[in-house]
Amino acid sequence: MSNNILLKFAKKGINLSPDAYAKVMQSDNPTNFASELIVKLKSSDFKAVDLIAVDGKTIDVITGNVASSEETTSEIQKTEAEVKTDETIEPTPNKDKKEESQPKVKTDEATPNEDKKEESKSEGIVKIEDSEKVEDTKIEFKRNLEKIDVEYDFEVLQDSSNKSYTSGEIGDLITYFQSRYEKLSKILRQRPDLKMTTKVADIEDGQTTLNLILMVKEIRSTKNGHKFVEFEDDTGSISILFSNKNEELFAEAEKLVRDEVVGVIANKDNDFVIANQLIYPGVLRIQEKKMDFGVVFLSDVHIGSLTFLEDAFQKFIDWINCEFGNEEQRKIAEDIKYLIIAGDIVDGIGVYPNQDKELSIKDIRQQYDEAARFLGNIRSDIKIIITPGNHDASRLAEPQPAVPEEYAKSLYQLNNVEFVSNPAVVSLDGINVLIYHGESFNELPMAIKGLSYEKNEEMMVELLRKRHLAPIYGERTPLASELEDYLVIEHVPDIFHTGHIHINSYKKYNGIHLINSGTFQTQTEYQKIKNIEPTPAQVPVIHKGEYKLFRFID
Structure with a gap:
């Protein structure tokens, strides 16, 4: 009966925390109680984000009629807050380009071990410090001001954001x-x-x-x-x-x-x-599809970190706006139709102990505001798809729901920005892209002889052979015991895009483009300990079916 109860809530877009689930199951008639509770929750003035993790206190308030829906919504939000190609292209500056802006903060100080994450014991959601309330004002961005005359054949084929339900039993x-x-x-x-x-x-x-x-x-x-x-x-x-x-x-x-x-x-x-x-389940060779456009792949930008490469990222923004690089490079930029960011667009808050000492921006919402400042000045005819990573404002356990509007309101204000879960599958004009941040890369080299961070494309091959993004349960990769395993690779993609390792890599495997998009952050303390050399500010592009690599740092 417990699964039936959970599914009743799931079908209505409601996810119960363990203590809320316990209250339902301890009632005299759980089925009837669940139905009555769903009616009250859906009839109240809640947003979708408020129903991601309904806790026991909220159920007490709802069933006792002792608070207004506005007060109850506030209570929920408070709870959540706790909770290589043969051809490498190097852009060269445009002689007519104005002088680049200098980064706000530059330091050689590195970030500590990224694996030392702090997770809420009850919900498995990253602890995020509350910030002062910001006025809900519409920010004007370049991409919102320009008229879009491009037709997108864009479809989300897999997104677990509103399908993630478990009681922990x-x-x-x-x-x-x-x-x-x-x-x-x-x-x-x-x-x-x-x-x-x-x-x-x-x-x-x-x-x-x-x-x-x-x-x-x-x-x-x-x-x-x-x-x-x-x-x-x-x-x-x-x-x-x-x-x-x-x-x-x-x-x-x-x-x-x-x-x-x-x-x-x-x-x-x-x-x-x-x-x-x-x-092994494996993948057979696929027939490659024609494409007459370009797709840019980013991950691990880490905006808000002291080691974020702002100068290089601004050059990237200028290039994608066709304002930087030589004629050939700008021509490629003109064909860019989609930009995919596979997690860790910001550095986050409370991801590991003493992280605040390594941050230039110490408020999670302001980090996303800064991300919006950059992405909001990308030309309007490029659709941006964003998934969360382990540094983003989403739960650590995979699958991760999309970054909620509560923390990234300024990014949600951008036209043509799509937020999806980690992992997710999207169709870009018929080209299917599997996006996965890559948390399981932490344990694969220790489990399988011959794999390494430096050749993470081989780890991607192994995941395709196993047809699962995180096959090992209960070790270094936090996985949620959902009612369905959303990390099985059910359908073979045309492009498989990952991040997390901070090392750019590429391989063509059975007709599939395997891409790890590197980082825009300098070497972290953890990477120094592991002797891992990141490849910052290298941006991979699939341009009309061909892989290109752009470098935005000397």
């Missing part, structure tokens, strides 16, 4: 893994060898050949260097040996991680099962 976790298993099984069954499979519980005593679709439960090595992997499906578990004498198969087994779903073909001799073949 063990039943939700089971439902989450069932969703993952079912989605990936559907992909694997398209493989000829896995059209007919056997469930673990249905294996017969005399059966010698097994075709199975399984989830990895545990991986261990034997004294002789073989691998024993314990798998499971929705009927039971089974241990399978991967012999190091089969070098090719053993190398594939070395890339297995916990909680991923794969196909296994094995031989069974009594109770002993030996693997013959390991089948």
